Amino acid sequence: MTTGSLRQRNNGNKQKVYQNVSPTTNGATTNLQSKLANISAELQHATQASTHRLWTRAVIAASVMIVVYFYSQQHNSNETKFALIKEKLPLRIQKFECSKSYKAEIRRFPNCVPKKCGRFVSDQLVEEDEVDKLLNLARTILSMAGSSGGASILNLHTGALSYKEQFVNAYRVPKVVAELKEHHLTVYNTVKNKIKKAIAEQFGIPAESLYLTDPTFFSRLTNATARTMNDEYWHEHVDKDTYESFHYTSLLYLNTYQKDYKGGRFIFIDGSNANLTKSAIEPKKTRVSAFTSGAENLHHVEQVTEGERYAITISFTCDPDRAISDLHIKTPNL
Template identity: 80%
Template sequence: MIVVYFYSQQHKIKETKFAAANEKLPLRLQKFECSESYKTEIRRYPNCVPQKCGRFVSDHLVEENEVNVLLSLVRTIFAITSSSGGATILNLNTGALSYKEQFVNAYRVPRVAAEIREHHLAVYNTIKNKIKHAIAEQFGISKESLYLTDPTFFSLLTNLTAKTINDEYWHTHVDKETYESFHYTSLLYLNTYQRDYKGGRFIFINDTDASTPNTIVEPKKGRVSAFTSGAENPHYVEQVTDGERYAITISFTCDSERAIEDLIIKKN
């Protein structure tokens, strides 16, 4: 217990808040050198090479009514079916939807499919384009060089005990290593840390030897966080200890062959 106590105290000291939930941020930006592996990869796409790698947060990109439309949709769907563990996902492009300890096709579950309307997809596509343009602007690249890629998904995180590896959302990882197509990652938070749930902060690991404080993003309804997907941005999500955390991961590639289409209503 003594070891655990001092370990936790050290971690509390070695954190810095990049974006607190009680802030209203037009834009906050950090730039730094890309990892060598990311540089090597991104050179294949000249119009997509960032001036520098980094991360940014903005609370002014997405309208509250847009967030409410998507939050209402995903709450309704996850009330119909969800994971037995702590992480439920819905990928509207592929239809992948958590059901107990497996996945089903959302478009083949009549009660779920009936909830997904054209106006939901229109709002989703509008938000995607806003984030795409912001990424292009902040990293100094051509917006035409960015393509939506898979997986792009809604998530619900809770404190339920993990049942499968898909429920273990709290492990440190690099997006480019997990998903080869990723070059730029973004998240839109649909509800707020401390108000709607406890835990669930997004944490960038800044130094593998722990000599540099980790950078914390506290989720807030309507907040967009985006970053280059390479080894310069390892991260994890804290375990949720109470409540329900809703977010959308929207991912972009520079490889046109890895692009996916904008969302449309799928017919059986």
């Protein structure tokens, strides 16, 4: 057997082997292709079903969002804007009948009965430099203490100062007293008298019949989680029910909604059930709002969601027995 014949035989065997393998490979390929085609069809069907389900879910979700949107629009349509930050209001006032309970109680003080109850807003009672002094004072002192929750209070008349989850006496803290300067107290009393005069004029009563009452205080509201009931400032309430001595309530806003914080609007709630409407005040630096303290002015403050909201609540009574004196510097009581 020559090398050539061996080479030939080997070539022939190789060819036979390839030929033996080739028909088998073609058949397997055909079967494999058939299976792959089936799998592909199944995957396509599954993908289409999955895509259809996703699309269906997306349509349902969009529908829900549309319903929620229109519901919220309908709900918000019952809200009026009593004072917007973009407005510069010399005076905006709304008058209405007093609640029966308020009318019955205030009759004990004939000179202090309003011609009608109501609410007003003014952006021209207090000067910006006056607000700057008060805001700086509040920020400085509350930065030394402050609540662990969302509402911190500083009452310069009683000395009550929020500290973590309790109150301390600010006049027992020398560094707090050191911040109180005579010019702060002068501005504080001047602002109080301006607001007192405006309340008397707008509600048709003599200013002499109004007395500053407790609590009158600075507040700082944030989005911190409430730790105590004092931190839950957003609940609806009537001032006269919360503070028996109140007859007229006022607030001076020390900084501005949307610029310095978000949330924190002041909301009056009028009517009930299907006739319920809300009237919103957007706080603004130097803005004063004032109102009779009875059930005719149910209200709440929206939760602050970002930043720090500063204001002063200045409250007045018609009862001389519930009056407090003007602010003056106290010596530290160690």
